[in-house]
Amino acid sequence: MTQPDEVLGQLVREVRLQVFRAAAETAQVPQAPQIAAALGRSESEVHQALQQLAAGKVLILAPNNGAIWAPNPFCAVPSAFRVETRGKTYYAICIWDALGIAAALGQDAVIRTACGDCSDPLVLEIAAGKLVRSEGVIHFAVPAHQWWDNIGFT
Amino acid sequence: MLLFRAEEHVDRWCETRNIKRGATLTPQQGWQLADGWYRDKLKPEWRRHTLEEAAALLAQVGLTGAFWNLRG
Numbered sequence: 472m473t474q475p476d477e478v479l480g481q482l483v484r485e486v487r488l489q490v491f492r493a494a495a496e497t498a499q500v501p502q503a504p505q506i507a508a509a510l511g512r513s514e515s516e517v518h519q520a521l522q523q524l525a526a527g528k529v530l531i532l533a534p535n536n537g538a539i540w541a542p543n544p545f546c547a548v549p550s551a552f553r554v555e556t557r558g559k560t561y562y563a564i565c566i567w568d569a570l571g572i573a574a575a576l577g578q579d580a581v582i583r584t585a586c587g588d589c590s591d592p593l594v595l596e597i598a599a600g601k602l603v604r605s606e607g608v609i610h611f612a613v614p615a616h617q618w619w620d621n622i623g624f625t
Numbered sequence: 626m627l628l629f630r631a632e633e634h635v636d637r638w639c640e641t642r643n644i645k646r647g648a649t650l651t652p653q654q655g656w657q658l659a660d661g662w663y664r665d666k667l668k669p670e671w672r673r674h675t676l677e678e679a680a681a682l683l684a685q686v687g688l689t690g691a692f693w694n695l696r697g
Contacts, residue, residue: 488669544659544666566626566627566655567626570656570660572663574659574664575664577664584628586629587628587638588630595652605653607628607629607630608628608630608635609627609629609651610628610629610638610649611647612644614647614691614693
């Protein structure tokens with residue numbers, strides 16, 4: 472007999488795969504109504520699954536309305552970290568995730584951002600799995616054990 | 626995690642915001658870390674790294690010491 476936890480576990484897996492598949496293929500992060508429609512589930516079920524995924528640090532929900540903010544490395548809203556690949560533009564919440572988009576997609580990519588201090592444009596480029604254009608220095612302000620204390624700031 | 630033009634830009638950013646300076650790494654280290662961290666994220670069989678696996682990824686890139694300790 473199928474147990475409730477198993478049913479939820481299966482739904483969580485389906486939602487995870489749908490979120491990341493859609494984000495990768497379209498450069499648009501789907502929200503609960505689109506996910507529910509794609510999977511033939513109710514929005515309530517999808518919200519429940521998203522809460523589980525957020526609790527497991529698989530993705531980040533917006534604190535105000537529970538919408539998907541960042542199914543890392545992807546970001547649902549335009550940001551200062553643009554990743555251009557396959558004729559599409561993706562966004563990330565930080566430079567680590569911007570590089571992570573190129574890694575997750577396994578594609579050549581150009582990453583455009585700006586110096587956090589002076590706003591000068593900075594560009595990194597990945598080609599054939601290697602960093603082929605590089606400038607600047609990455610700063611982590613938060614020690615590793617505190618990354619998830621305030622992931623938005625991190 | 627932000628990208629800066631140079632180390633002195635990190636210093637100025639921290640000073641003007643009264644933020645304690647953290648740690649810096651090169652874009653090459655950042656790429657290696659991101660590649661190890663996210664390479665499998667789209668695969669159906671993906672699962673979160675264990676603490677030990679995450680620590681190993683950091684260490685492989687040369688990120689060791691108290692700042693990079695995931696256990697605090």
